[in-house]
Amino acid sequence: MNLTIDESSRQVREFVCQCCNTPADRTWANIYEGHTALAAYFASCYHHNGVHEVWIDAILGSWGHDRFDDHITFGCRVGPVVGSPTPAATLVNGGEVAGDSPIFGRKLSREEGLSHPRLSEFWQVVDLILEQDDLVRRHVYGPVAQDGAQPAE
Template sequence: MIDESSRQVRQFVCPCCDTDADRTWATIHRDGTALAVYFASCYHHHGIHEVWIDAILGSWGQDRFDDHLTFGCRVGPVDDSPMPAATLVNGGEVAGDSPIFGRKLSREDGLRHPRLPEFWQVVDLILEQDDLVHRHLYGPAAPHGG
């Protein structure tokens, strides 16, 4: 479940195409325990709606980041599909060097990592529960969860 009390949103200008974009981030809990923190950036690249998500899996609430892993994906249009699809990418590629990101996984490392299924569960949750991301990809009238 997304912790709405931790959710933040800010607007910024995309450095590659000079258009307005939105970034949302929050903590995700499972069974009362913080599971992940995510950053989802919603872009309008050349009229194409896409979201780039970095999710940091690990322990939270301590000042240690040695078990943190950052996965990344792009969600947006793909060939031969009427619906957006998620594609694994390098994690934290545009993020700074903050220790919070822990080990930033390349696409190749992410595809082999045993926590990859957990990352996809986090992505599904974001797509279903983060209103900004959901509206950006599916439009304002789209029902949640579908």
């Protein structure tokens, strides 16, 4: 799959986390495969007790019409995990904090997502977001030098 983030649809908003009253950032955009819209995502960047984590909801389905009956929403958390020196992505319930908008379609539980036939597409979307969304990448991995190298600590 040759996926791209549609930068013209990308938006960023700051909000206050309801659980800890700290500022957080949310970015969202559409994702295309060639000229076909494949997904939309919402990535929320939190600083929970000093821990940088991102919660991503990705909606896969058909786009360009007002029907959402084939939409499915996967979710994951990206951040520190026990036993790993680097951040990891963990599947969670999709759209858990999202409203009841029909755009989310069927919000998959973690268990449903683990066995869903489109799970590999979701992980490709997550990889794209982690690589190409500057806000998410900086939040998870820190600043990157102009030559693409991680700065020395």
